[in-house]
Amino acid sequence: xxxxxxxxxxxxxxxxxxxxxxxxxxxxxxxxxxxxxxxxxxxxxxxxxxxxxxxxxxxxxxxxxxxxxxxxxxxxxxxxxxxxxxxxxxxxxxxxxxxxxxxxxxxxxxxxxxxxxxxxxxxxxxxxxxxxxxxxxxxxxxxxxxxxxxxxxxxxxxxxxxxxxxxxxxxxxxxxxxxxxxxxxxxxxxxxxxxxxxxxxxxxxxxxxxxxxxxxxxxxxxxxxxxxxxxxxxxxx
Numbered sequence: 001x002x003x004x005x006x007x008x009x010x011x012x013x014x015x016x017x018x019x020x021x022x023x024x025x026x027x028x029x030x031x032x033x034x035x036x037x038x039x040x041x042x043x044x045x046x047x048x049x050x051x052x053x054x055x056x057x058x059x060x061x062x063x064x065x066x067x068x069x070x071x072x073x074x075x076x077x078x079x080x081x082x083x084x085x086x087x088x089x090x091x092x093x094x095x096x097x098x099x100x101x102x103x104x105x106x107x108x109x110x111x112x113x114x115x116x117x118x119x120x121x122x123x124x125x126x127x128x129x130x131x132x133x134x135x136x137x138x139x140x141x142x143x144x145x146x147x148x149x150x151x152x153x154x155x156x157x158x159x160x161x162x163x164x165x166x167x168x169x170x171x172x173x174x175x176x177x178x179x180x181x182x183x184x185x186x187x188x189x190x191x192x193x194x195x196x197x198x199x200x201x202x203x204x205x206x207x208x209x210x211x212x213x214x215x216x217x218x219x220x221x222x223x224x225x226x227x228x229x230x231x232x233x234x235x236x237x
Contacts, residue, residue, distance in 0.1 A: 001026050001189075002023065002191060003022075003059040004022055006019050006020070006055060007057065007058060009039075009052075016213050017046065017213045018213040020043065020056070022218045024206075026189050028206065029179065029180065029190045029204045030208065031193075032192065032193045032194070033207055033224075033234070034210035034211055036195070037212070039212070041161055041162075044159045044161050047080075049066075049068055049072075053066055060077070078157045079157070080159040080161075081146050081147055081158070081161065083161040083162040085139065085142040085143050085146055086146060089134045089135035090135070092131055092133055093130045093131070093132055096134055096149055098116065099149060100148070119151055122148065122151070122182075123144040126148060139167055140167050140168065140171035143171070143175060147160070147163065147175070155188070156187075156189060160190060160193065163176075163192070164199060176199055180203045198237050207220075209234050216234060
């Protein structure tokens, strides 16, 4: 389980997260929703050690992550896929994928691990392009590549920041369907930051709505999707 306890994070005088507390259950998808500037990306960056909090803690399986270097997170079973589809364009698809497995112990308590052929089976289009340099990939293919690269480390927790951004609905549905399948078949825990609230809630087990760095509500995903006042006020649908 990933737990946020009284987490407060600032950028200079600007408080991006203000006493945020909630938990993301193991083997489930937790959607983190809210408008631009709500603190969603900061939440993931703090969890993965890229930003240090002012106070509070982030705990994975009871272990406090807030003073652990970002480069050590993979060894603890945490993988972070930032917004922006950051592939190394000069490398081939396969070289990008192999980078994800460097220095990472396999398994982290889940059955088996994820090797490169497993990633290719999840994303057949990457198998077809394994020897192509990443700069020729479409936006959807790049998103598949960065998720596949993260899976190469066999994480038990996957942090995803806006994976649907700029993608066609068909590709979004494919990626979200895959995430749901991985959770159900392999016990992966996912924290999914999204502005596409409707799609995120359709696959999530629970959801957290942030506004100006604070938790507005944390509830079952179906309850959030059914709350018309909440949707209109914070989720835009």
